[in-house]
Amino acid sequence: MLSDPVRRRLYRYVAAAPEEVGRDAAAEAAGISRSLAAFHLDKLVEAGLLTVSFRRLSGRTGPGAGRPAKLYRRAEGEHAVSVPPRSYDAVGRLLAEVVENAGLDRELQAAARAAGAAQPDARADDVVAALRARGYEPFWDGRTLRLRNCPFHALATEFPALICGMNLALIEGLVPEPWAPAMDPCPGGCCVSLSKKEID
Amino acid sequence: MTEHHLAQVNIGRIVAPLDSPELADFVAQQPEINALADRSPGFVWRLVDDEGADATGIRPDGNDALLLINCSVWESVEALRDFTYHSDHLRVLSRRREWFRRSAEAHQAMWWIPAGHRPTVAEAMERVAMLREHGPGPQAFTFRDPYPAPARAAQL
Numbered sequence: 001m002l003s004d005p006v007r008r009r010l011y012r013y014v015a016a017a018p019e020e021v022g023r024d025a026a027a028e029a030a031g032i033s034r035s036l037a038a039f040h041l042d043k044l045v046e047a048g049l050l051t052v053s054f055r056r057l058s059g060r061t062g063p064g065a066g067r068p069a070k071l072y073r074r075a076e077g078e079h080a081v082s083v084p085p086r087s088y089d090a091v092g093r094l095l096a097e098v099v100e101n102a103g104l105d106r107e108l109q110a111a112a113r114a115a116g117a118a119q120p121d122a123r124a125d126d127v128v129a130a131l132r133a134r135g136y137e138p139f140w141d142g143r144t145l146r147l148r149n150c151p152f153h154a155l156a157t158e159f160p161a162l163i164c165g166m167n168l169a170l171i172e173g174l175v176p177e178p179w180a181p182a183m184d185p186c187p188g189g190c191c192v193s194l195s196k197k198e199i200d
Numbered sequence: 201m202t203e204h205h206l207a208q209v210n211i212g213r214i215v216a217p218l219d220s221p222e223l224a225d226f227v228a229q230q231p232e233i234n235a236l237a238d239r240s241p242g243f244v245w246r247l248v249d250d251e252g253a254d255a256t257g258i259r260p261d262g263n264d265a266l267l268l269i270n271c272s273v274w275e276s277v278e279a280l281r282d283f284t285y286h287s288d289h290l291r292v293l294s295r296r297r298e299w300f301r302r303s304a305e306a307h308q309a310m311w312w313i314p315a316g317h318r319p320t321v322a323e324a325m326e327r328v329a330m331l332r333e334h335g336p337g338p339q340a341f342t343f344r345d346p347y348p349a350p351a352r353a354a355q356l
Contacts, residue, residue, distance in 0.1 A: 103302025105294070158344070160285040165294030183291035191290055 001047045006032060007040045011074075014041070014050055016132075018139045018148055020071035041072050051075045078154060089154060096159045105162055109169035116173025123176045127194070130174065136190060147190035156191070164191040204349040205244050205315050206277055209324035210270045210308040211260060212300040218256060226299040229292055230254050236288055237272065242279020245318060246272035260321050271324045273313065277346045280310075284343075306331040309340040312349045 002008045013029040014021045027037035044050040054068035080089075099108055116122075122130035128145065131138045135151035150156050156163040164183065171181045171192050184193040216222040234254050237243055247269070249257030260269040274280040283289055309327040313319060327340040336345035 101302075101304075103297055105297040109294075160290065161293040161296060164285075164290055168294060183288070183294060185286045185290055187286070 001044070001049065004040070006030060006036070007044065010037060010040050011044055011049060014044075014072050015074040016137045016139075016148070017073075018146075020053060020055075020073045022069050022071055026072065038070075045072070048075055048077060049079065092155055093158065096155050096162060100159050100162050105165055108162065108166050112166045112169040113173035116170040116175075119174060122174045127175050127179055131171075134174075138194075141186075141193075143195060144184075145194040146186050147192060147194075148188075150190045160191075168192050203315055204312045205317075206274045206280060206310055206349075207313045207317075207319045207324070207327075208272055208274065208280055208308065208310045209319070209327060211325075211328060212268055212270075212296075212303070212307055213264070213266045214268060214299055215266075215301055217266070223299055225295070226292075227256070230256065233289055233292055237283055240279070240283040240287065242275040243283070244273040244275060246270075247319075247321070247324075258321060260325050269321060269324065271319055271321070273319070277310070277343070281343060306342070308342065310342065310346070311340055312338075312347075 002011060009030040010026055013026055017025075023034055023038050023041065026041060027034045030037060032040075041050065045052050050072045051074075053071050053073075055071055056066060056068045099105075119130075121133070128138050131145075131147065135149055137148040138145050139148055140146075150167070152163050152167055156167070164185075168181060168183050168191065171194070175181060175194065178197040179194050180197045181192050181194045183191055185191040186193065214223055214226075218227055231253065234246070237246060247255045247258070249255055251257055255270055256268060258269055259265060259267060261267045272280075274283075284293070306328060309324075309331045311327050330337075330340040331342070334340075336342055336347075338347045338350075341347045
């Protein structure tokens with residue numbers, strides 16, 4: 001499904017956008033015609049990777065308001081591909097359950113902070129790119145960097161205190177000064193946001 | 201009209217007395233987090249001690265000077281979940297092991313009450329005991345196994 005580079009570009013654009021995306025914007029971002037974009041977007045919907053909704057972008061209602069626009073966003077479901085099959089989600093759930101029951105939050109956070117700090121790309125390069133590479137899908141909300149996706153979504157839903165604490169520690173380890181990650185949950189997104197400390 | 205509200209109790213043993221340095225951050229954040237709860241959508245009521253600010257003065261088990269209780273009432277499980285896991289409260293929750301010992305047994309419970317009812321400490325502790333004894337059920341449940349509010353017809 002995503003082996004086609006045009007389709008991949010479209011999917012990435014829609015998946016990373018903070019809002020629903022219309023055909024025109026997607027076509028422009030992927031550098032293709034509106035009709036080609038529509039064809040590929042609908043294929044992605046058929047495959048369950050995107051979902052669609054209809055809304056009048058003009059904000060008008062009633063007769064003469066025009067047809068509602070078809071808008072796309074990433075489907076909620078998770079897709080993982082591995083050959084041969086592996087079930088790390090089941091392992092993750094079991095491990096989380098044991099760590100939660102043992103009350104090892106602080107040990108997990110220390111390991112996560114160290115794991116983040118051991119990855120040099122965020123220090124050497126662009127923090128936004130480093131976060132994106134880890135699946136966070138960052139976007140700017142004023143001067144705050146919010147993360148649209150939670151790479152640990154399924155586990156975070158089941159073990160929020162444990163997994164969100166781990167996630168914050170991981171990002172704290174990952175990003176260099178003057179970045180200041182904070183627990184700041186946003187609807188539908190990650191529990192962590194980042195801002196830059198003011199340097200006087 | 202909502203006929204039922206959700207009551208929730210949470211008990212925890214602190215790692216050291218409330219006036220110790222270990223608990224200082226926890227104590228310092230209480231006013232802010234309680235104020236956040238009070239203004240959260242779906243919040244109805246929370247248990248307070250004689251001081252009236254929070255419940256840290258209450259010892260639900262008189263023999264245990266380190267056991268604290270937190271009890272509150274909400275309009276729905278979703279409202280409580282949003283406050284607990286999708287607000288600034290999560291910041292405090294992720295530090296729970298700095299302040300609270302883990303419990304091998306259930307340390308929280310939820311149950312449905314008629315709107316207007318105010319749970320007592322004894323009632324709340326009884327729900328925790330029910331959960332410990334029988335596991336989750338309509339009388340005492342958790343976020344992981346929520347039960348719907350009783351239907352109107354089932355009301356006495």
